[in-house]
Amino acid sequence: MFYIRCLRTPITTKRRNAKYMFPTRLLDSQKIRSILTRSCVRGRHNIYPHMRIATMATSSVHKYRPVVVSGPSGTGKSTLLKRLFAEYPDTFGFSVSHTTRAPRPGEENGREYYFTTKEEFLKLVSENGFIEHAQFGGNFYGTSVQAVKNIAEKQRICILDIEMEGVKQVKRTDLNARFLFLSPPSLEELERRLRGRGTETEESLNKRLAQAKNELNYAKQPGAHDKIIVNDDLEKAYTELRDWIVGGGKFGASE
Numbered sequence: 001m002f003y004i005r006c007l008r009t010p011i012t013t014k015r016r017n018a019k020y021m022f023p024t025r026l027l028d029s030q031k032i033r034s035i036l037t038r039s040c041v042r043g044r045h046n047i048y049p050h051m052r053i054a055t056m057a058t059s060s061v062h063k064y065r066p067v068v069v070s071g072p073s074g075t076g077k078s079t080l081l082k083r084l085f086a087e088y089p090d091t092f093g094f095s096v097s098h099t100t101r102a103p104r105p106g107e108e109n110g111r112e113y114y115f116t117t118k119e120e121f122l123k124l125v126s127e128n129g130f131i132e133h134a135q136f137g138g139n140f141y142g143t144s145v146q147a148v149k150n151i152a153e154k155q156r157i158c159i160l161d162i163e164m165e166g167v168k169q170v171k172r173t174d175l176n177a178r179f180l181f182l183s184p185p186s187l188e189e190l191e192r193r194l195r196g197r198g199t200e201t202e203e204s205l206n207k208r209l210a211q212a213k214n215e216l217n218y219a220k221q222p223g224a225h226d227k228i229i230v231n232d233d234l235e236k237a238y239t240e241l242r243d244w245i246v247g248g249g250k251f252g253a254s255e
């Protein structure tokens with residue numbers, strides 16, 4: 001569901017924000033989202049990196065290639081990634097989002113968020129600097145391409161859990177990402193899982209199922225993803241996902 005996916009950045013980034021900004025039913029996946037987006041990196045605000053940093057970042061993503069994990073809501077992405085992060089601590093990094101809201105006491109630039117002005121944010125939007133961005137409560141939030149490169153700079157693999165439009169956007173960048181699509185065994189099973197999770201209203205369930213059809217159609221296009229895993233049996237799917245992402249310790253790097 002596009003709306004919810006757009007919300008992903010702010011939902012996941014700030015637990016305290018999420019509590020009052022979003023309906024309770026959206027918060028179940030928030031725990032995982034915070035895993036995905038919380039920074040392991042304490043860098044400086046770097047919206048306009050100078051050339052040396054930009055060049056280094058580009059070469060780093062060849063060795064520490066970001067992994068884009070997509071798939072319909074309810075397929076099991078969070079479940080599988082949580083397990084992967086537990087098995088491989090200190091291996092993966094999580095991008096820091098940009099926001100135009102003011103920092104709160106205790107918040108550090110580059111840790112909770114990259115704090116920026118509306119003008120700078122919109123300039124970066126116009127330069128296609130964001131993978132995803134959205135507006136909430138008068139503030140902008142977004143995941144920048146540079147924030148993902150910063151993770152590779154720290155010699156970690158950035159995992160991006162994003163929806164179809166984000167996938168397309170990543171393909172337009174020089175992030176050198178690998179694309180993994182997690183597919184449900186069937187739409188009927190997907191619906192069962194979403195209902196079983198107990199997070200959806202009838203309306204949000206229908207929207208997610210409609211969006212699932214779009215994602216599944218996109219996944220059928222040649223070259224849309226590098227790897228497709230059907231999450232039928234959880235153990236089997238996890239082994240397949242782990243083996244593909246870790247790739248014998250190479251994490252997709254060619255050398």
Ligand SMILES: Nc1ncnc2c1ncn2[C@@H]1O[C@H](COP(=O)(O)OP(=O)(O)OP(=O)(O)O)[C@@H](O)[C@H]1O
Pocket residue numbers: 029071072073074075076077078079080193194196197231232233234235237
């Ligand atoms: N192989 C599986 N068999 C049965 N249930 C599963 C399997 N994988 C995940 N589930 C269950 O399906 C539900 C949805 O999983 P999860 O929340 O991980 O999906 P998601 O893709 O991260 O969704 P969203 O994108 O909405 O966050 C959960 O209740 C989870 O326990």
